[in-house]
Amino acid sequence: MSGGLAEITSRLRANKEELFEALLRETYTKAFHLALRLVGHTADAEDLVQETYLRAYRFFHRYDPQLPFTNWLYKIMTNTHIDQMRRKGKVKTISLDETHPETGAVMDFPDTALTPEELVLSREFEADIQDALNQMTPEFRIAVLLADLEGLSYEEVSEIMGTSIGTVRSRIHRGRKQLRDFLVKRNPARYGARSEQAWEGAENSDAGGDGS
Amino acid sequence: MNCRFISSRLSAFVDRELEMWEYVRIESHLAKCARCREELEAIRLIKQRVASLPERTPPADLQERLWDLCRRLEREEGALLPWRSRLFRVPPARLTVLGAAVVASVAVAAAVLLFQFQNSPSQTAGLEAAKELPGITEADQALDQRRNPLSGIPVGYSPEFAGR
Numbered sequence: 001m002s003g004g005l006a007e008i009t010s011r012l013r014a015n016k017e018e019l020f021e022a023l024l025r026e027t028y029t030k031a032f033h034l035a036l037r038l039v040g041h042t043a044d045a046e047d048l049v050q051e052t053y054l055r056a057y058r059f060f061h062r063y064d065p066q067l068p069f070t071n072w073l074y075k076i077m078t079n080t081h082i083d084q085m086r087r088k089g090k091v092k093t094i095s096l097d098e099t100h101p102e103t104g105a106v107m108d109f110p111d112t113a114l115t116p117e118e119l120v121l122s123r124e125f126e127a128d129i130q131d132a133l134n135q136m137t138p139e140f141r142i143a144v145l146l147a148d149l150e151g152l153s154y155e156e157v158s159e160i161m162g163t164s165i166g167t168v169r170s171r172i173h174r175g176r177k178q179l180r181d182f183l184v185k186r187n188p189a190r191y192g193a194r195s196e197q198a199w200e201g202a203e204n205s206d207a208g209g210d211g212s
Numbered sequence: 213m214n215c216r217f218i219s220s221r222l223s224a225f226v227d228r229e230l231e232m233w234e235y236v237r238i239e240s241h242l243a244k245c246a247r248c249r250e251e252l253e254a255i256r257l258i259k260q261r262v263a264s265l266p267e268r269t270p271p272a273d274l275q276e277r278l279w280d281l282c283r284r285l286e287r288e289e290g291a292l293l294p295w296r297s298r299l300f301r302v303p304p305a306r307l308t309v310l311g312a313a314v315v316a317s318v319a320v321a322a323a324v325l326l327f328q329f330q331n332s333p334s335q336t337a338g339l340e341a342a343k344e345l346p347g348i349t350e351a352d353q354a355l356d357q358r359r360n361p362l363s364g365i366p367v368g369y370s371p372e373f374a375g376r
Contacts, residue, residue, distance in 0.1 A: 016292045021279055028278060032270040046271065050278060057282040060292060122266075129261055147227060148262035154229045173223035176258045183258075192254070 020060055023069050024053060030150075031073060037145050038081050040134045048084065052077040067159075074150070075160045078142045085138050128190075132182040140175030147172050215241075218248050226255050 031052065036045040055076050056063075063072055133141055139161070146157045147168075158168045183191040218241050224230050225238050242249050286292060 013292050017286070020282065020292070024278055024282070025275060028275050029267070029270055032274065033267045036268055037265060042268070042271075046274065049270075049274070050281060053278045054281055054285060057285055057292070058289070125261065126265060129265060133262075144262060148259050149265060151263070154224070154227065169224050169229065172227070173220065176223055176255055179262070180254060180258050 016060065020057060027070055027073060028053070030070060031077065034074065034145060034149060035077060035081075037130070037133060037149055038077070038141065039084075040130050048077065048081060051080050051084075055080060070150075071152070071156055071160055074146065075162075078146075078160060081142065082138055128183055128186060129179070131186070132179045135182050136175060136178050140171050140178055143168055143171035144175035144179065215245060215248055218242075218245070219251060222248070222252050222255050226252065226259055 028049065032045060032049050035048040035052070036042065039045050039048055052073060056073055059076075063069070133145070136144070142161065143157055146152045146160060147154070152160070154165050154168045154172075157172075158165045161168065161171075163171075180191070218238055221230060221234060221238060225235070230238070242252065
């Protein structure tokens with residue numbers, strides 16, 4: 001009797017391990033992508049991804065398979081990110097020429113079809129936007145990235161962030177305003193000098209929606 | 213409907229996250245307001261730029277390292293079946309801490325009891341004094357306690373004391 005029970009328990013664990021490994025294999029590239037944009041640096045992104053998967057593994061018994069695994073994972077990741085930001089107490093600056101911490105190799109760019117000039121411009125855009133993301137309020141950054149990078153609906157973002165849809169709407173809008181303000185300040189010629197006036201209405205009228 | 217209200221809804225407008233009546237009103241406002249149209253384009257551009265951030269390739273060994281860490285967690289904590297690990301497997305480090313906490317609690321409790329016992333003059337002190345007097349038995353003490361102080365007649369006098 002006890003031998004049979006032990007065998008079932010061991011099979012249950014083996015199955016869960018197998019499932020988790022498959023989920024990890026399917027999701028880690030996307031998870032790294034989001035983590036990199038959240039923290040802005042490869043080494044920090046690896047730390048975030050690592051902590052996220054360890055928490056996910058530890059709490060795998062609480063995962064409800066009716067929800068997409070990535071949404072559950074992003075919930076863990078964004079909470080971990082906010083925890084880490086609070087621990088560090090500061091916003092880190094990013095390095096524009098990222099190299100792998102161990103191999104020293106420069107990270108790959110997938111858009112190799114571009115001409116050298118386009119590639120330079122593309123890298124500059126990317127660096128500008130990443131810098132702007134790094135300067136944002138973490139909650140705004142998370143909301144904007146979940147909506148724009150991951151293409152999630154406001155409802156999904158609200159589930160992940162544990163807030164109302166009104167709060168999500170406000171965070172996304174104010175987040176985009178922060179992004180644009182930063183870009184305009186950094187490079188008015190490239191991103192347009194007009195900023196304050198056009199966005200003026202967004203600042204206060206939606207403050208009531210941010211009930212968190 | 214003024215520009216301020218429209219402006220606060222433009223992100224949700226771009227994201228197709230509004231009620232139908234809001235679309236109708238915003239579209240009719242946009243048709244006649246160049247400033248809000250300009251802002252709408254700015255929001256579209258920001259959204260598009262964030263969406264088109266290139267996906268960097270993760271380090272080649274990341275997946276393997278992540279899985280190794282999970283396996284280590286499983287070996288150390290039995291994380292996948294937590295009910296089992298909690299019942300049967302407490303990590304030695306935690307066991308030591310738990311043991312130390314129990315010993316400390318018992319020691320503190322014992323010290324408190326001892327202190328109270330030594331400093332309490334009531335009940336116990338009376339008994340100690342009575343024992344020192346010669347010829348007084350426990351039955352005598354019981355009788356004293358039962359005697360009515362006004363009449364001198366024992367209250368609830370019973371035959372068991374009659375023969376004394």
